[in-house]
Amino acid sequence: MASIPLRLRDHSYDVLIGPGVRTSLPEVVGRLGAGRAVVVSARPREWVPDTGVETLLLPARDGERDKTLATVEALCREFVRFGLTRSDVVVSCGGGTTTDVVGLAAALHHRGVPVVHLPTTLLAQVDAGVGGKTAVNLPEGKNLVGTYWQPSAVLCDTDYLTTLPRRELLNGYGEIARCHFIGAPDLRSLPRAEQIAASVRLKARVVQADERDAGLRHILNYGHTLGHALEKATGFALRHGEGVAVGTVFAGRLAGALGRIGRARVAEHHDVVRSYGLPTAVPSEAGTADLVRLMRHDKKAAGGLTFVLDGPHGAELVHDVPSDVVTHVLTGMPRAPLAALVAADAPPAGRASVATTDPARS
Template sequence: MASVPLRLTDHAYDVLIGPGVRASLPDVVRRLGARRAVVVSARPRAWVPDTGVETLLLAARDGERDKTLATVEALCAEFVRFGLTRSDVVVSCGGGTTTDVVGLAAALYHRGVRVVHLPTSLLAQVDASIGGKTAVNLPAGKNLVGAYWQPSAVLCDTDYLTTLPRRELLNGFGEIARCHFIGAADLRGLPLVDQITASVTLKARIVEADERDTGVRHILNYGHTLGHALEKETGYALRHGEAVAVGTVFAGRLAGALGRIGPARVAEHQDVVESYGLPVALPAEADPGALLRLMRHDKKAVTGLAFALDGPKGAELVSDVRQDVVAHVLDEMPRAPLAALIGDTAPDTAAPETVAPETART
């Protein structure tokens, strides 16, 4: 088991990584002094460990369709009915959309109740559950309404990953691949648990330096500006990690067009992404004009287009990038039909079984 500490000025917690670490949940709940827990799970009952206290189990669904304010409101209403207090705890068990939605509900309920994450997807273990960012989508774009709410613990049980379909693993590799360009060593070929630990360690150190995303934390969005636009433009047919992978290739090309990096480093972006079996081309169906409009809604954009880009000093936020340059790089990107981009894994896209829709007390 690996333990990665995350230490902030007024809050600290550990990220436990390894097989069977979800069994630590009762100890975590006991340490917090909670008398009640609400577990929100997008996974079967058997995947949810005992909390050691009176517990309400609520069903969830991973996926963008439930990443809404309506879902947050519904969860908070259940918290009220159960009598959850500020001294109690909420537990998420699922992928990145579940940790995001549950984290935001915990941040808002009674102006903040403690939350523990049990991420069950690779994407959630290496990124979404770490660092305290919570958010839901609006029709205009991804993650436009949210809050910073740090968890009290994160339990990355790698046993969960053995149940994932191949495409869902690739989804997580999109976040691991972009780590190559924001300060991680070359993670290709390492055992999966080592890749997870390295990715979490990198993110923890960046969050410690900039919890509220006012500086260096922007580099964690490497590949995400175009990635989020691609998700929206494809109706989320392209998954987050897949879209970030394409966005990472684009970020390398844009950095090259701006003279920030040379041709070899530009090519390295595509080489790294391809080595994980991820897509590197824009969906042929994507409208470049629509992508530009969506990228203007990115949270980093203040007066113009902004991207986390590689450069002589490493990755950093570059603001006010000229639209004509971005449009030119988009036009020069390779293109492929959307079905071909996800076709590698199309036969293996079924989500793991979810908890039955009714709630239950245990």
């Protein structure tokens, strides 16, 4: 088991990573002094650990279509019916969309109830469940309504990953692949648990330095500007990690077109993403003009098109990238039908699968 501390000025917690760490939940709830708990779970009841206190279990569904203000309202109304107070705790058990929605509901109910995350997908364990960002979508774009609400603990039980279909595992590697370009060492040859721990250590280091996206934390959105646009343009048929993977390849090409990096580094973006078995081409169903329009709604944008791009001093936020350059690079990206880009959603061999979609992150 790995224990990674995340220490902030006003709040600190630990991220536990390893098999069976979900059984630590009663101890965590006890340390918080919570009298009761609401567990919001997108996983079967048998995968939800005991909290050690009186508990209301609410079903949830992972997926962008339920990542809405209506879902947050429905959860908060259940909290009220249960009589949840700020002396109690909310627990999420699911993928990144679940941690986002439940985190936001916990932040809003009584202006803040403690929350503990049990991320159950690879993407949620390496990114969405850690760092305190919560958000839901609007019809106009992804993650446009949210706030920061740090969890009181994050329990990344790697046993959950044995239940994931192949495509969902690959989805998580989209976030791991982008770590290569924002300060992580080469993670490709490491065992999965070590890849998770390295990704979480990187994120913890960045969040500790910049909790609320004032500067450095923007690097965590590497590949996300196009990635989010691709998710929206395909009606979320392309999942979050898949979109980030394509967005990472695009970010390399765009940085090259702007003279920020050389050809070898541009090629490295493609090679790293491809080595994880992730897509590197833009779905042919997504039109260039629509993608550029969607990227203008990205929450990092302060007016013009804004991207996190590699450069001589590493990854950094670049504002007002000329739209003609963006269009030119995007037009030059390889294209393929969506069905040809994604892995078959087959269950893991020898295991019963848990149906899940986790196209989650900011």
